[in-house]
Amino acid sequence: MIEIKNITKTFTDRQVLAGIDGTFRPGDTSLIIGGSGTGKSVLLKCMIGLITPDSGEVLYDGRNFLTSNIDEQKTIRREMGVLFQGSALFDSKTVLENVRFPLDMLTEQSAAEKNERALECLRRVGLEGAGDRMPSEISGGMKKRVGIARAIVLNPKYLFCDEPNSGLDPLTSIKIDQLIKEITDEYRITTVVITHDMNSMMEIGEKIMFLYKGNKLWEGNSDTLTQSDVAELNEFIYANKLLRETAR
Numbered sequence: 001m002i003e004i005k006n007i008t009k010t011f012t013d014r015q016v017l018a019g020i021d022g023t024f025r026p027g028d029t030s031l032i033i034g035g036s037g038t039g040k041s042v043l044l045k046c047m048i049g050l051i052t053p054d055s056g057e058v059l060y061d062g063r064n065f066l067t068s069n070i071d072e073q074k075t076i077r078r079e080m081g082v083l084f085q086g087s088a089l090f091d092s093k094t095v096l097e098n099v100r101f102p103l104d105m106l107t108e109q110s111a112a113e114k115n116e117r118a119l120e121c122l123r124r125v126g127l128e129g130a131g132d133r134m135p136s137e138i139s140g141g142m143k144k145r146v147g148i149a150r151a152i153v154l155n156p157k158y159l160f161c162d163e164p165n166s167g168l169d170p171l172t173s174i175k176i177d178q179l180i181k182e183i184t185d186e187y188r189i190t191t192v193v194i195t196h197d198m199n200s201m202m203e204i205g206e207k208i209m210f211l212y213k214g215n216k217l218w219e220g221n222s223d224t225l226t227q228s229d230v231a232e233l234n235e236f237i238y239a240n241k242l243l244r245e246t247a248r
């Protein structure tokens with residue numbers, strides 16, 4: 001379980017996060033939604049240690065990440081998998097080498113063990129047989145799958161995905177969402193996904209947090225999403241629906 005408590009962040013004179021609380025549970029795919037510039041990515045970066053918040057706590061199964069010593073932080077970091085926006089694959093490495101990379105960096109396993117584990121993860125995301133290909137030779141959806149395989153290669157307890165649907169067509173988006181949800185269920189991972197995607201909200205929104213100008217204005221799930229009386233949330237959903245309908 002991940003708990004965040006009163007996370008605040010200001011850049012120069014602009015407050016980007018104004019005291020965010022939340023709980024993310026194992027086996028849940030929790031979504032953070034909201035318009036552009038509302039602080040979603042900054043919040044995610046505060047959670048994974050890429051940005052230090054001005055105040056607040058981030059607890060990983062009770063362990064205070066921000067006040068932990070370096071060794072404890074390393075342990076917690078090793079338990080995280082991250083799927084970055086745009087997949088962030090190394091262009092000069094093959095698909096298999098990309099997936100194996102965290103094992104190369106962080107484990108003492110033999111080459112055979114690392115290859116076997118990387119292949120197992122590639123199989124899990126439906127990419128058996130693609131290990132020798134280069135990132136430039138595969139589609140956007142396949143790149144996301146490689147990114148997911150790499151994110152789970154160290155058996156993470158916590159999985160963070162920043163806009164996993166960006167740049168994908170609707171059908172591929174749904175498949176990627178389903179894969180993230182299945183993996184989360186299967187391995188009981190605590191998964192946090194940033195998304196703008198209305199389909200994702202309806203399909204995998206077991207728990208949804210809505211951010212608006214650095215504040216958490218609403219929390220719920222896909223069943224209650226369209227029934228709130230929070231005007232900013234309704235505007236956001238309406239704009240999303242309109243976009244979807246216009247795109248059809």
Ligand SMILES: Nc1ncnc2c1ncn2[C@@H]1O[C@H](COP(=O)(O)OP(=O)(O)OP(=O)(O)O)[C@@H](O)[C@H]1O
Pocket residue numbers: 011016034035036037038039040041042043
């Ligand atoms: N390192 C930084 N220095 C200064 N300002 C920053 C920094 N990182 C983010 N910001 C600002 O913080 C605000 C929130 O940014 P953030 O990336 O969290 O938005 P977001 O909700 O993820 O938006 P989007 O959906 O467009 O990615 C923005 O105004 C952004 O310009």
